[in-house]
Amino acid sequence: MLALDYLFAGLALGAVAALSGVGMLVTYRATGVFNMAHGAVAMLAAYLYWQLTDPWGVSKWIAALVVVLVVAPAFGAIVERVVFRPLQRRFASPAESLVATIGLLVLMLGVAHLVWGDQARHPASLFPNDVLHPGGLTVHVDAFADLGAVAIGTLGLGLLLRLTPLGTQIRAVVDRRDLAELSGVNADRVAAIGWALGSVFAALTGILLASQLSLEPFNLTLVVLETFALPVIAGLTNIPIAVAAGIALGIGSSEMNLFSPEPGPVSDIWNALHANFPVVLLLLALLLRQRLAQSGGDAGIATTFAQRRAVEPSIPMMALQYGLAALALFAPLLLDPVHLRQAQEVPALAIIFVSLVAVTGYSGQISLGQAGYAGLGALFFAKVSGDTPELFALLVGVLAAGIVGFATGYPAIRRRGLFLALTTFAVGTFVSRFVFQQPYFTNGVTVRRPSVFGWSLAGDHAFYLFELAMLAIAFLIMYNLRSGALGRSLVAIRDNEDGARAVGVDVRALKVLIFTVSAMLAGLGGALLAQQKVAFDPTSDFDPLGNSLPWFTVVVVFGADSAAAAVAGAGLVVLVNAVAGQAGAYLIIVGLLASFLGRLPGGVAELSRRIVEWVLTPRALIRRYLADTAPRPAPVLSPQGRAALERLRAARAERS
Amino acid sequence: MRLEGIGITRRYGGLTAVDDVSVVAEPGTVTALIGPNGAGKTTLFQCLTGAERPDAGRVLLDGRDITKLSPDARARLGVGRTFQRLAVFPTMTVADNLGVGAENRTRGPAALRVGALLLGILGFPIVDGARHQRTVDETLSLLRLDAVRDVPAGALPTGTLRLVELGRALCNDPSVLLLDEPASGLDTAETDNLQHVIRQVAADGVAVLLVEHDVDLVFDVADTVYAMAEGRLIASGRPDDVRAHPAVQAAYLDVTAGDR
Numbered sequence: 037m038l039a040l041d042y043l044f045a046g047l048a049l050g051a052v053a054a055l056s057g058v059g060m061l062v063t064y065r066a067t068g069v070f071n072m073a074h075g076a077v078a079m080l081a082a083y084l085y086w087q088l089t090d091p092w093g094v095s096k097w098i099a100a101l102v103v104v105l106v107v108a109p110a111f112g113a114i115v116e117r118v119v120f121r122p123l124q125r126r127f128a129s130p131a132e133s134l135v136a137t138i139g140l141l142v143l144m145l146g147v148a149h150l151v152w153g154d155q156a157r158h159p160a161s162l163f164p165n166d167v168l169h170p171g172g173l174t175v176h177v178d179a180f181a182d183l184g185a186v187a188i189g190t191l192g193l194g195l196l197l198r199l200t201p202l203g204t205q206i207r208a209v210v211d212r213r214d215l216a217e218l219s220g221v222n223a224d225r226v227a228a229i230g231w232a233l234g235s236v237f238a239a240l241t242g243i244l245l246a247s248q249l250s251l252e253p254f255n256l257t258l259v260v261l262e263t264f265a266l267p268v269i270a271g272l273t274n275i276p277i278a279v280a281a282g283i284a285l286g287i288g289s290s291e292m293n294l295f296s297p298e299p300g301p302v303s304d305i306w307n308a309l310h311a312n313f314p315v316v317l318l319l320l321a322l323l324l325r326q327r328l329a330q331s332g333g334d335a336g337i338a339t340t341f342a343q344r345r346a347v348e349p350s351i352p353m354m355a356l357q358y359g360l361a362a363l364a365l366f367a368p369l370l371l372d373p374v375h376l377r378q379a380q381e382v383p384a385l386a387i388i389f390v391s392l393v394a395v396t397g398y399s400g401q402i403s404l405g406q407a408g409y410a411g412l413g414a415l416f417f418a419k420v421s422g423d424t425p426e427l428f429a430l431l432v433g434v435l436a437a438g439i440v441g442f443a444t445g446y447p448a449i450r451r452r453g454l455f456l457a458l459t460t461f462a463v464g465t466f467v468s469r470f471v472f473q474q475p476y477f478t479n480g481v482t483v484r485r486p487s488v489f490g491w492s493l494a495g496d497h498a499f500y501l502f503e504l505a506m507l508a509i510a511f512l513i514m515y516n517l518r519s520g521a522l523g524r525s526l527v528a529i530r531d532n533e534d535g536a537r538a539v540g541v542d543v544r545a546l547k548v549l550i551f552t553v554s555a556m557l558a559g560l561g562g563a564l565l566a567q568q569k570v571a572f573d574p575t576s577d578f579d580p581l582g583n584s585l586p587w588f589t590v591v592v593v594f595g596a597d598s599a600a601a602a603v604a605g606a607g608l609v610v611l612v613n614a615v616a617g618q619a620g621a622y623l624i625i626v627g628l629l630a631s632f633l634g635r636l637p638g639g640v641a642e643l644s645r646r647i648v649e650w651v652l653t654p655r656a657l658i659r660r661y662l663a664d665t666a667p668r669p670a671p672v673l674s675p676q677g678r679a680a681l682e683r684l685r686a687a688r689a690e691r692s
Numbered sequence: 693m694r695l696e697g698i699g700i701t702r703r704y705g706g707l708t709a710v711d712d713v714s715v716v717a718e719p720g721t722v723t724a725l726i727g728p729n730g731a732g733k734t735t736l737f738q739c740l741t742g743a744e745r746p747d748a749g750r751v752l753l754d755g756r757d758i759t760k761l762s763p764d765a766r767a768r769l770g771v772g773r774t775f776q777r778l779a780v781f782p783t784m785t786v787a788d789n790l791g792v793g794a795e796n797r798t799r800g801p802a803a804l805r806v807g808a809l810l811l812g813i814l815g816f817p818i819v820d821g822a823r824h825q826r827t828v829d830e831t832l833s834l835l836r837l838d839a840v841r842d843v844p845a846g847a848l849p850t851g852t853l854r855l856v857e858l859g860r861a862l863c864n865d866p867s868v869l870l871l872d873e874p875a876s877g878l879d880t881a882e883t884d885n886l887q888h889v890i891r892q893v894a895a896d897g898v899a900v901l902l903v904e905h906d907v908d909l910v911f912d913v914a915d916t917v918y919a920m921a922e923g924r925l926i927a928s929g930r931p932d933d934v935r936a937h938p939a940v941q942a943a944y945l946d947v948t949a950g951d952r
Contacts (some may be wrong), residue, residue, distance in 0.1 A: 534763070541792065
């Protein structure tokens with residue numbers, strides 16, 4: 037084929053990518069929320085379209101119009117009303133909104149999984165699949181149809197933003213929501229429109245893409261999610277740049293077909309690069325960019341969903357809690373073999389969750405790539421344990437994960453909030469695509485359970501005890517991270533990074549350190565997870581979408597700053613899956629909880645603390661109530677803000 | 693130590709917020725920076741603390757060029773600061789807020805700090821807890837914060853939090869102390885106490901530099917005053933001289949007239 041043929045072939049993919057990127061940008065511009073659930077909206081829309089056209093026999097154009105122009109905007113508006121308005125109302129940080137979108141993503145994945153299962157579907161293509169040959173070239177009609185859809189969508193959007201009052205209002209709301217509201221802009225309506233528009237673009241993306249790829253819950257969602265390279269390249273602001281980057285991405289990816297090296301290492305690398313072009317682009321864009329225009333200020337730290345209670349519980353109370361927890365952890369040893377095997381997943385998963393508590397709860401850094409570290413721990417353990425003692429191999433696995441964590445810590449020094457979240461997700465996806473999915477690394481990998489000084493841990497009881505011992509080590513490290521000067525310095529960074537810098541807290545060293553320690557813990561948990569299953573299965577255990585994001589969500593929902601709550605979370609995940617008899621069953625519960633984090637600050641941990649407190653001493657509740665209603669400090673405005681507020685008040689007084 | 697800004701210039705696009713301004717904070721004295729809104733005080737202040745990089749000019753600490761150092765590196769050399777927009781640690785108690793200051797005042801090399809971190813993770817903290825505790829207790833009583841010692845900072849009013857921030861900076865044992873609007877949100881009694889604290893800190897040999905709107909406080913407490921308007925230095929010297937300076941009078945009258 038000619039270079040020109042590839043150019044036309046790349047157009048179709050590029051156009052759809054652009055459509056997706058523009059959709060994410062629209063929601064972001066109108067609401068200040070980066071919608072991680074964008075890919076899931078596209079996926080659900082594609083399923084709905086398939087359901088309407090295939091089993092129910094609705095004509096494809098009617099089905100597409102219903103999904104894109106009726107269902108999608110209604111869905112977007114409802115999501116804004118139910119999930120995001122409460123968050124905005126209590127001035128939640130962008131980090132909390134981000135978690136809510138991840139919760140939504142997890143919820144939608146769970147629903148799709150439940151309703152349609154894992155089986156791949158093949159929806160009908162909206163546009164004809166005809167191929168024309170003008171002048172010897174090969175031109176696909178649908179490529180141009182896709183391009184047309186992008187052109188219409190983008191132009192319409194550009195006109196809306198530039199020429200209508202709504203566009204001005206959107207820009208005002210994004211700049212300063214409070215001031216825009218003072219001057220009479222209905223910020224809620226603007227946000228609802230932003231969500232509706234974003235969903236329309238997502239639905240269109242999903243329907244167009246599903247006919248080019250096959251339709252599975254995780255696959256399609258991840259492909260769409262990867263296009264957030266485009267908003268990042270566009271600096272989260274410039275729509276034309278996002279479109280151009282999308283088209284360039286499609287064409288560039290297609291043109292890579294021109295070069296096919298001899299079979300060998302070079303060709304392996306080249307093919308991996310080609311197949312994962314968007315991921316490479318995403319990681320490069322995130323690493324090369326120095327800053328990202330984050331709206332809503334720099335309040336990207338995770339303080340609000342990691343509320344450390346200043347007053348520690350009393351010693352008998354703690355003894356009771358830890359006694360009960362220990363009892364619960366040892367109880368599975370009495371179970372029958374089948375259930376004991378299921379319960380073995382709990383300590384392994386708990387260590388991974390605890391690693392997230394270290395990075396997110398204790399020091400306020402968002403990490404969306406934890407499955408990458410866990411998988412590296414498992415993979416290196418499996419590789420090295422072939423001809424060395426297993427405990428040594430475990431150490432190598434933990435160190436390998438730690439090295440990648442160290443490397444992620446460096447970009448984390450200057451990045452916060454959304455920027456950091458996207459970077460860690462990109463790193464996790466990169467590791468998954470370039471290590472876990474490469475036959476060179478994973479072919480013929482076998483996992484076996486360790487033996488300690490000649491004492492085999494292959495038996496289920498022995499292995500479970502070994503896991504508990506590892507969990508105890510993880511808890512010891514967590515205790516050290518939390519106590520004393522080190523713990524206070526980490527919380528200082530979480531609470532206020534500028535404040536921590538002002539007294540000489542070495543933010544750089546601490547961030548790198550916490551990412552390294554967290555990755556090492558995750559690597560340990562991942563290795564145990566693989567040992568427990570006696571298999572290295574990256575698709576079901578170490579997937580960036582299917583594991584990293586749900587894991588993070590579980591930890592936040594259960595209270596990000598509580599290691600004990602993380603263990604409870606692991607228990608619940610395993611229990612729900614076991615009861616439902618399905619691996620993805622927990623996604624729905626956790627997704628629902630995360631979506632409503634706006635109404636449940638502090639997560640399940642905070643809720644259960646309050647309940648226990650109430651049962652034990654109603655007086656404590658009264659005190660809490662009194663503390664909650666104590667007058668809050670007045671907001672601190674900058675001189676400019678104060679002046680602007682004065683002007684607005686004066687203008688209002690004049691009008692009335 | 694002596695903190696010196698030489699020929700500091702900072703531009704934002706076409707706007708020159710600070711235009712070739714030089715200031716000195718001498719040890720054992722209180723230096724104040726005044727000027728109407730938009731005069732460039734805060735920008736200059738940010739250049740001195742390291743939150744902003746000047747486009748031209750240098751920042752010297754006892755003759756050592758620290759222009760390119762990050763805020764935390766400057767703090768480790770002994771440059772303490774407070775914030776106009778509060779930067780306390782809301783989930784920690786007041787005592788812990790000050791504790792972070794006390795615990796991070798090691799002025800040793802980076803290897804020592806990293807070593808201490810690693811030992812901390814392994815469960816062998818090498819911190820002299822009793823000494824830090826003493827520092828925190830003394831500072832709490834100096835600032836009259838004993839009553840709120842165990843209250844989470846997030847639950848306290850702005851005026852108290854200004855003092856918490858000051859206390860955190862003091863526990864860090866600074867040689868230079870930069871205060872950004874320390875009296876805003878304080879009542880009269882608190883302002884009087886603040887004045888007393890600032891004098892005492894300076895008497896201990898610290899170079900204090902403050903940016904302040906409360907002109908009465910400035911003229912009461914400062915040994916040297918720099919007045920800025922529209923990004924430029926318009927007057928400097930002893931408080932009485934600066935107050936009487938025609939350019940300062942004009943700048944303040946102008947603004948007062950514009951505000952009303």
